[in-house]
Structures are given as C-alpha cells and as structure tokens.
Amino acid sequence: xxxxxxxxxxxxMVVFGLAGVFRHADxxxxxxxxxxxxxxxxxxxxxxxxxVMVGGLLLARLVPRRFRPTVxxxxxxxxxxxxxxxxxxxxxxxxxxxxxxxxxxxGDGLLLSLAVVWGVALLLLARAALRPEAPxxxxxxxxxxxxxxx
Amino acid sequence: MxxxxxxxxxxxxxxxxxxxxxxxxxxGHFQAGxxxxxxxxxxxxxxxxxxxxxxxxxxxxxxxFLTGLISHFAQVPLAIGxxxxxxxxxxxxxxxxxVHVTSGIAAIPLLLVKLWVVYPKFFGWPPIKxxxxxxxxxxxxxxxxxxxxxLFSGLLNTAxxxxxxxxxxxxxxxAAWVTIGSLLIHIGAQIAIVRxxxxxxxxxxxxVEDPEPPGDGLSRRGLLAATAAAxxxxxxxxxxxxxxxxxxxxVLAPRLPDVGPQGLPVxxxxxGARVTELIGDPAYRLTVTGRVQRELSLTIDDLRALxxxxxxxxxxxxxxxxxxxxxxxxxxxxxxxxxxASKESEVLVSSLQPRGxxxxxxxxxxxxxxxxxxLALRIGGEELHPDHGFPCxxxxxxxxxVHQTKWVTNLEVL
Numbered sequence: 001x002x003x004x005x006x007x008x009x010x011x012x013m014v015v016f017g018l019a020g021v022f023r024h025a026d027x028x029x030x031x032x033x034x035x036x037x038x039x040x041x042x043x044x045x046x047x048x049x050x051x052v053m054v055g056g057l058l059l060a061r062l063v064p065r066r067f068r069p070t071v072x073x074x075x076x077x078x079x080x081x082x083x084x085x086x087x088x089x090x091x092x093x094x095x096x097x098x099x100x101x102x103x104x105x106x107g108d109g110l111l112l113s114l115a116v117v118w119g120v121a122l123l124l125l126a127r128a129a130l131r132p133e134a135p136x137x138x139x140x141x142x143x144x145x146x147x148x149x150x
Numbered sequence: 151m152x153x154x155x156x157x158x159x160x161x162x163x164x165x166x167x168x169x170x171x172x173x174x175x176x177x178g179h180f181q182a183g184x185x186x187x188x189x190x191x192x193x194x195x196x197x198x199x200x201x202x203x204x205x206x207x208x209x210x211x212x213x214x215f216l217t218g219l220i221s222h223f224a225q226v227p228l229a230i231g232x233x234x235x236x237x238x239x240x241x242x243x244x245x246x247x248x249v250h251v252t253s254g255i256a257a258i259p260l261l262l263v264k265l266w267v268v269y270p271k272f273f274g275w276p277p278i279k280x281x282x283x284x285x286x287x288x289x290x291x292x293x294x295x296x297x298x299x300x301l302f303s304g305l306l307n308t309a310x311x312x313x314x315x316x317x318x319x320x321x322x323x324x325a326a327w328v329t330i331g332s333l334l335i336h337i338g339a340q341i342a343i344v345r346x347x348x349x350x351x352x353x354x355x356x357x358v359e360d361p362e363p364p365g366d367g368l369s370r371r372g373l374l375a376a377t378a379a380a381x382x383x384x385x386x387x388x389x390x391x392x393x394x395x396x397x398x399x400x401v402l403a404p405r406l407p408d409v410g411p412q413g414l415p416v417x418x419x420x421x422g423a424r425v426t427e428l429i430g431d432p433a434y435r436l437t438v439t440g441r442v443q444r445e446l447s448l449t450i451d452d453l454r455a456l457x458x459x460x461x462x463x464x465x466x467x468x469x470x471x472x473x474x475x476x477x478x479x480x481x482x483x484x485x486x487x488x489x490x491a492s493k494e495s496e497v498l499v500s501s502l503q504p505r506g507x508x509x510x511x512x513x514x515x516x517x518x519x520x521x522x523x524x525l526a527l528r529i530g531g532e533e534l535h536p537d538h539g540f541p542c543x544x545x546x547x548x549x550x551x552v553h554q555t556k557w558v559t560n561l562e563v564l
Binding site for chain 2: 002005006007009011012013016027028032033036040041044052053056059060065069072073076077079083084085088095097098099100101103108117
C-alpha cells in the first residue's frame, strides 16, 4: 500500500518536473540540461566510482592492516572537502566590480582543512602503531582461478 | 557475497613471496571482472549500511527539497493569497535558506558514500530479470542522475560558477521535482529492505544470524563514522557564510558575512547594475504612484526629513549567505499613508537599474504594512554605500535578498 502511494506520487512528480522543463524550454534548454543531467551520471558511474574502487584496492594492498581504517576514513573526509573546495577554488565566479564574492583563498583553505584532517589521522595512526596488533583474521580459502575476460 | 580478507602486497613480500607472484595474484582478481560474484570483496557493500545511509540521505534530500520550495515560492509568489510569504517571523527565510544550502552540501558525502556502497548492484547478473525488475532499475537513472545534478548545480551556484547555458533557478527547480519524484519511487521500492535491516529488532536478529564478517579495513560502523565526519567537515567549512559564530572556521565559505562594503556582502554591485551615473544625478526623485490620492515626488533631503526608523534585519541571499545589519530610513507604510493609498494595497518597487530580472519586486500586504519594512537610507548610521543601494533601498523582514530592491526610484501602488 505504502509502496503504491509512493510510486504514484513519485511518478506524478516526475511527470510534473519533466513537463516543467519542456514548458519552459527557453529557460531550461532541455538539451543542455540533459547533457549535464546525464553527464554527471556517466562521469560518476563510468569514471569516479571505478577510480575510487581501484584506489581502494591499491590501498588495501599497500597500507598495513592496522593503519587501514584510519587511512580510509581520512580519505573519505579529504575527498568530500576537496569536492566542496573545487568550485570556489576555480575562482570562475569572481567579478572585478564585486570583491565580496569569493573573498577567501580557497586553495589555502583546502590545504588548511586537509592538514587538520590528516593531523587527527596521524594521532590515530600513532595510537594504532603503539597498540599490539590484533590477532590475524583466519585465512580464507584461496581465490578461485581467474577467468579470462568477462 | 563471499568476503575474503587477504594479506596485503607488502605482507606477502615480507613473507618471502616474489613481487611478481604477488602482482599476478592481484591481476588475477582484476581479470575476473566486475560481474564476478567476488568482484567487490569489501564487507561494506552491505544492505544494512545502504539502508542507514539511505535513511540519512532521504531525510537530507527531502529537507533540502521542502526548504527549496519555500525559497521558490518566496521568489515567484503564488497567486493564492494565504500561501504568500508572511512578513514575520523575520528570521524564517534566513533559516530555511540556510538549511537548504547546508543540507545540500551535507548531502554530497552522503550521496557519494551511498553510491559507493551500492555500486556492485550496478553489475548485478542477469542485468534484467523481469519487467518490474527492469522498471526498478530504469527508475534509478533519473534518481542517481538527478541527485548528482542537483548537488552539482547547487554547489556551483554558491560559487557563482555557471559552466552551462540553461537558466540555473528554473532548471534547478524543475529538476528537483524529477529527482524527488524518483526518490519517492525508490523509497517505495526499497522500504521493505530498509525495514529488514534497520531498527532494534533487525539489529538483534542480525547480531545472531548475520554478524558483521571479519575484515581488515573500516568496519560498517567505521564507514558510517567516517561519513558523519565528512558531513561535519564540509558543514563546518561552509556554514560560516550564514552562521556568523563559525565564520573563522569556514575556510571554504564562498562568502563571509562581514566582508563587503560597510561590512556586508553584496550580490550585485553598482557598477555591475550600471547605475553609477544614475544614482549621482541631482534630478533623482523617489516617486510614489499608481492607486494613490496624491502622487509623491521626493528628493533625498525630503526623505531624510521624514520620520526615521531603525530595523535590525538580515540580507538573505538565495545562494546561502546571510548577514544582519541595522538599517535606518523611512517606513514604506508611512509613505503609502502620505500618498493616501489603501492599507490593503500591494506595492511594486522599481529600481534605477536599466535592466536585470530583479530590477523590480513586489511587496504583498503584510510586507508593505510591516513596521520594519523600510526604504533604508543608512546602514549602521552611515549613508548607504552605492553597492548597497544608495540613495535608498528596500529592506523588509523574511524576504529573499534578490527582492530587497536597491537604488529604488518608484513605488507603484497596485
């Protein structure tokens, strides 16, 4: 029941939104909107997510076990800060006649915030280094033989 | 999904394996490809994690949508009287718009971690099982694309960076309906899974039947903590643009509430609006016209000679910054009374600005009659800076900044 209500309401909203985009085509420019709408999806699913997966794989192989959780956590926070810093850091929004827009140096701001994140991470890493290593996870059965291609 | 914690490359090498063997083993894992059962071995690709993040994201998105609707209808008033923006409480729009931008920024790490957790489902095999399955998968395209689009376009707008051709406000508004509509469909489809995985009962059951598998990296709880830390970090790094006590920490805030002429940010400067010559013209008059008993035409000195009032009001920009100031000037309702206009009338306020979509704004009855609605001549006791609207500007409680018309020259009683 709940599902049916949500689906109906959701569909109505999607149709209303799409109709709005096309009724105001002179402002929304449907082709340009579609480019950015699906461009984000393709960039995320095709490049960003695989890159993060490969990064995670490398990290799991290169970083010693006891330091891994802290490094992973610090990378999650660093990535979020970096993404939020990029638009102001490009300075594309600045106007010569209005210095109150983007008044800070966002490259410096990002470095400062990353320094705080990794400062905290270093403390956690030092604590992990001083602790006796946790008992090893029992060794799982070996991987199946690799299949060529997919 | 089988989860295998495995020794790291460095551990293998230390254990006496050759680097070549170790690398072969890694590449063997790659060769299996993303459709393999074992392709995503992390224990964090998990329904409980996805459910908890999904709830957080759902609450954040719906908060962002509702506050966005308030902002939309504050800018494009509905023709339905009782739904038009009230003049009090004066802080309302400042809070809703602050929440809108803050929740949007907070949603960035939430969305990306959520998408990472469920990413293996993208490679589910077979790709299509039956018609309902196909429809559910298809409905994810507008949801994911829309979510990314909304956060991306909103974030860029706070930095006033427009790499696209479409009009931001309208497109952000219509795309929100598509995105939140798809979100409701998605919630409907996933609510059963969330119920199975979240809640005290589910937790107790899972502790016995489906405990967290052992592993090396972040635990589920660790991932949620890291996500919360990321949300906290991006919030603290930007919220100072509207919440002054945190401005020293907000190193990524696109605006600072005390940076600008007379200690207040500006959205459009006098040069940008091309009014620098018009505002210095000695022939400047403020006129009150329309449905009045007697039209008024006042010089700046006439305005200064009228009874003056002060109001402590914030400029709240739709882009997420806000800053308070003490404004001094003439009450709009006093001017309306002088002109003999009805107390039930709405007012069209026009600027000297030759063009621009916000050169005019409309005051509804509660705003026009509010004692804090001023044609401000001063800010903190000083004459207005040209960028703040010299000779006089509109300032009124609970109103988007784009409707606080600057360089006012005419009040037309409707």
